[in-house]
Amino acid sequence: MLTTERHEWIMDLLRQKQTVKISELVEGTGASESTIRRDLTELEAINLLERIHGGATIRDRNIQELSVSDKSVKNEQEKLQIAAVAAGLVEEGEFIFLDAGTTTFRMIPFLAGKGTVVVTNGLTHVDTLIDHGITTYLTGGYVKGKTGALVGPQATGALSEYRFDRCFLGANGFHPEYGYTTPDPEEAAVKKLAASLSRRTYVVADHSKAGKVSFTKVLPLASAGLITDSLDAAMMEAVENETTVKVVTE
Amino acid sequence: MLTTERHEWIMDLLRQKQTVKISELVEGTGASESTIRRDLTELEAINLLERIHGGATIRDRNIQELSVSDKSVKNEQEKLQIAAVAAGLVEEGEFIFLDAGTTTFRMIPFLAGKGTVVVTNGLTHVDTLIDHGITTYLTGGYVKGKTGALVGPQATGALSEYRFDRCFLGANGFHPEYGYTTPDPEEAAVKKLAASLSRRTYVVADHSKAGKVSFTKVLPLASAGLITDSLDAAMMEAVENETTVKVVTE
DNA sequence: TCATAATCGTTCACAAACATTCAAAAACAG
DNA sequence: CTGTTTTTGAATGTTTGTGAACGATTATGA
CATH class of the missing domain: 3.40.50.1360 (Rossmann fold)
Structure with missing residues (x-):
């Protein structure tokens, strides 16, 4: 999959706010929750962000922190x-x-x-x-x-x-x-x-x-x-x- | 491939807006959807843009300033x-x-x-x-x-x-x-x-x-x-x- | 600890966007 | 003017993105 306009929008907000809630993205883009979830999955797959419970956080590649389960x-x-x-x-x-x-x-x-x-x-x-x-x-x-x-x-x-x-x-x-x-x-x-x-x-x-x-x-x-x-x-x-x-x- | 007037028009809009929808281009140029698709495919082949679902986007900052005639x-x-x-x-x-x-x-x-x-x-x-x-x-x-x-x-x-x-x-x-x-x-x-x-x-x-x-x-x-x-x-x-x-x- | 609510992944059906083919029109060359 | 090449637009079947529904998983507060 390639980058859509919505993806850019999400990444822009993420760069500004560092952490976003799914509800914010749904409201901001007008897309459905399913779609936003899919977007986040895709963006995570190419290492642009990291999904957390309730939303996503921006990923800089220095991730040595081994999956601490308390990410939210x-x-x-x-x-x-x-x-x-x-x-x-x-x-x-x-x-x-x-x-x-x-x-x-x-x-x-x-x-x-x-x-x-x-x-x-x-x-x-x-x-x-x-x-x-x-x-x-x-x-x-x-x-x-x-x-x-x-x-x-x-x-x-x-x-x-x-x-x-x-x-x-x-x-x-x-x-x-x-x-x-x-x-x-x-x-x-x-x-x-x-x-x-x-x-x-x-x-x-x-x-x-x-x-x-x-x-x-x-x-x-x-x-x-x-x-x-x-x-x-x-x-x-x-x-x-x-x-x-x-x-x-x- | 020849560089048409329409190609210049597309690139101009793209430089302005960063991303364009195919529907915009169809409406703006008066050409058919097929033709626009063809144009985008051609422009992508010479690295002037990147196609995305529903339209096209400018790839990166380095290439933005180049004009159609510079490339083939x-x-x-x-x-x-x-x-x-x-x-x-x-x-x-x-x-x-x-x-x-x-x-x-x-x-x-x-x-x-x-x-x-x-x-x-x-x-x-x-x-x-x-x-x-x-x-x-x-x-x-x-x-x-x-x-x-x-x-x-x-x-x-x-x-x-x-x-x-x-x-x-x-x-x-x-x-x-x-x-x-x-x-x-x-x-x-x-x-x-x-x-x-x-x-x-x-x-x-x-x-x-x-x-x-x-x-x-x-x-x-x-x-x-x-x-x-x-x-x-x-x-x-x-x-x-x-x-x-x-x-x-x- | 348990109950409740929020969030999540998966599936399915539909619509939008897509590549491809083909024939008509336009541009071109001789 | 005639034959050839190029460009164009419509029609086709295929792929991809989307939203709703549902059950599973995870937080939260009593």
Whole structure:
């Protein structure tokens, strides 16, 4: 099947809102629910989005998250809230680093119109950044097939020429003792370097990453602001520092 | 196939509206549905549009500005042939630079399975390269919005760390006196540098670029192999050198 | 935990869009 | 003017997109 006008419409809305409900699409397009479902199935098949219960969410190819069954519109909205809070920290005209990864990806729409200048190693971020009119620089480097992340000495070499106002990183786990961790050593190297080049560093990660430990250490917990949603008391205490931001999900 | 007045009319509407329905075209031109279908099939064959159920849509930004008269089925096939010949020069396991641009883009499928390692400054090339299983490095740099080319000191800086077996460049014109030229000075700088880092440099360009001169000079004519299709006698003589390759179209 | 409601995938019948064929009309060349 | 080629539009049967119906699955709140 090939792209129809309706498909474009869906993708446009999705790029704007990150997450859409089926009811919105039915109302917006005037098509039936069956048709919308079919569209979503098709668009998912070509990796443009990911279906979730009640709707769909935009897919950037960095999907390492193994099928956590709790994917739903509500869950995605929480992640969006984290992204919005993170982007809200950025002030007019700042120069920031945006890590490859899904959560940082979701920050992009919230950065539009601020005159932000972005450096990223996330290939999949670029299209969306440009679409939102954001001045964008790419680190070079080896293209990691699946994820579209740029890594290796070329990436770190290019990165080291910059200095950032803020730096936003993703992580696969955070833990009181082991700090922020991520599976891939090469990506960890990029993250670590980016952090060292920034006045302020933030890690964006939802509560499901709390207490998890992944293969490679990126930073100690206290050395970056953590932007996340609800945490249990023990974890709260562990991460408490002046830069930590907690997103309250009502 | 001849380019009719109706074809121009269709493309004009398409450029305006991005997507058109067949019914609109029938009404607008006064031609029958069969005829419109035929037109769309023909225009699709030369890559000016993409057919979708119920109408047609413009494929991608690169091609939008081209007019009907610039293209034909024959022309399209010639370009593919040029790309095939260019890619055929690459030997097993070589390290090459692939310039941003449509003609170099067409080389990608022919490079698959050769163990080629590619460095490119063309953002739009990357997906296709990865899809064909080709090891890919990206120069970093400023992302030029519409074209997706990476340019600027970051791009040239990253590039200068490499050495290539072969380098394939696109050009907007070639001329006995003024050499290979291209409109954008920033892109020209990247091309020039890439050429200087390669054992062998080739320019891929079809005969419609012969005698044309664009804003910025990249290289003198004799300093790179030219891969093109039929040329008139005067031009033939001018470009004659040991690396020039002419694609013979039957 | 269970009951209820919302969301989901599947099937089916119908309509819209499609490629293909063929003959008439128009353009062209000698 | 005559024979040939090209373009066109109608008719054909086929494929594809669509919406409604139904039972299965998944969230949610008591």
